[in-house]
Amino acid sequence: MILVSACLLGLNTKYDGKANADSLMHKYSPLGKFIPVCPEQLGGLPTPREPVEIINGTGQEVLLGQCSARGERGEEVTSQFIRGAYEVLKLVEMVSITAAILKERSPSCGVNYIYDGSFAHRKIPGQGVTSALLKQYNIPIYSEEELTEEKLIELLGDDTIR
Secondary structure, three states: OEEEEHHHHOOOOOOOOOOOOOHHHHHHHHHOOEEEEOHHHHOOOOOOOOOEEEEOOOHHHHHOOOOEEEEOOOOEOHHHHHHHHHHHHHHHHHOOOOEEEEOOEOOOOOOOEEEOOOOOOOEEEOOOHHHHHHHHOOOOEEEOOOOOHHHHHHHHOHHHHO
16 A cells, blocks of 8 residues: 555645645556545644745654744644654554655655745755654655656556556
8 A cells, every 4th residue: 555645636635725636646546555645634734724834944853843834824833743744654554555655845745845934935855744754664755746657556566557
């Protein structure tokens, strides 16, 4: 089974109540190998919600208590982000998860990049809170932007595609 950011599967879990539907995820979702997750919802945040960015750090620093996740108007939501990441980890422990495909640039799910905390859409290298936690537990993580169809087929397993 593969964890997938719910918004990539077309679920309206994005902060603005919309989705980030990805055609590759849509193509292979009928195989039943994806578990949709939205760490921000699992952490108790509503949808829609105000945009959030990690301030002065990355997801790893959030987990270490060295920086925070805040809404655009300054609302502190660090605890919800951490709670959501650990709820996702519970799924990993309950189900045989082999990988995760997560939304790039998200403060929860960003795999290689997140926004810099200025709310000016400037990217910096780093992971979101959930990605950083999954990395600590050696779960292979991919962003939808770097994942090729060939790699997805490999992750799904040959028996699934035949």
